[in-house]
Amino acid sequence: MSLTSELADPASVLSRWCARVFTGTPAVAAHVEAAVQDVRPVRPVHKQVPRRHWAELGGAFGQRIADLVQPAPPYYSLLGLVTAQWATGAWAHRQAAEYRTHRGLPAEFRARALGVRPAATTWLDLGEQLGGAVAGPVPGAAEVWAELFGRARAYQERHAPPGTLGTPGVEAGLARTNWVLSACEDVYRSGAIDPRLARAVDGGGMSVDALRGLATADQVTELAELAKRLHDRGALWELRRLGGNPPEGEQLGIAGPTIVPGWADGDVLLGAVDPARGIGDGTATLLDVKTVVGLRDPGNVGRWLWQLLLYAWLDVGDLYRIRDVGLLLARHGTVVTWSVDQLAEDLLGSPDVIEFRRDELRELVGGILASAGLAFPES
Known part of the structure; x- marks a missing residue:
């Protein structure tokens, strides 16, 4: 099992926890859909694939x-x-x-x-x-x-x-x-x-x-x-900005950051690559890459949002300095981002319970990991 498969299973303990506590999910999912409502997505060459x-x-x-x-x-x-x-x-x-x-x-x-x-x-x-x-x-x-x-x-x-x-x-x-x-x-x-x-x-x-x-x-x-x-929609320049605008040919961040070894890997992390070398400002944006055409299913989009927030909360040692998260909607050439705290507040419906729910989530996942012989990475 992995974080992705846990969230894809509506009967899993983790998925049921997310559905129960993230009551603001439909509204945030609607925000994602609205961000590309006027964009015609790239579609397959043929209608039937x-x-x-x-x-x-x-x-x-x-x-x-x-x-x-x-x-x-x-x-x-x-x-x-x-x-x-x-x-x-x-x-x-x-x-x-x-x-x-x-x-x-x-x-x-x-x-x-x-x-x-x-x-x-x-x-x-x-x-x-x-x-x-x-x-x-x-x-x-x-x-x-x-x-x-x-x-x-x-x-x-x-x-x-x-x-x-x-x-x-x-x-x-x-x-x-x-x-x-x-x-x-x-x-x-x-x-x-x-x-x-x-x-x-x-x-x-x-x-x-x-x-x-x-x-x-x-x-x-x-x-x-x-x-x-x-390129045409400007997403490339947004990725470069989030990566700290390094010189051309230099890395923008980290590909495939390992949040929990053997259980959770992100897609890309932009920025936060040793600011002593002049790259980034010490904080980072974690993006998941999505290549779907339609965004009208709030259940599907909602699971993406849960996963993004959980990635940030599960970086218990702050190894990746994740302060913002987002989606790269590839077929629309659009990047949608939130601060971690803002996404948490929007999903939970209140800023007052963020720390409580984060700690609750870590305890829940800690049990899941222990049963699989895994653990959070050390800080």
């Missing part, structure tokens, strides 16, 4: 935003390769250590790079619970995967470094790789391998081109259009 299309586009574009924010390893994509037995843990750690965020780490941390994650002004060490190093040679698939990851790093660095978008052709190229990375992440999260990915790897003739050819032309077009929408 397979159900899996939405998840595939969401995962691939989530990876694109992660890369826009920080040149960090696609942690769970690499772990997916280990899960599928296409690579060893040691190989995955070596790949992670090649990303710009991890290259300067001491050798002992590079050797287990997947378990070492950047926080606001320090590093979060997850130990070997994620992707332990396994000795021995890697079967043939690893060479192709190494080429894919190596080419992706170089291409990103040259044509679309952090804080920037590429030309339509560049974004199309990134879309093909991000589709594959998202499919690999799904292996880790679900334990199931997409048959198309399995055939490309195990069916003979595996190559980087075959992997990057798994995304359909329509999906590539749509993903490139989503990137263009960020």
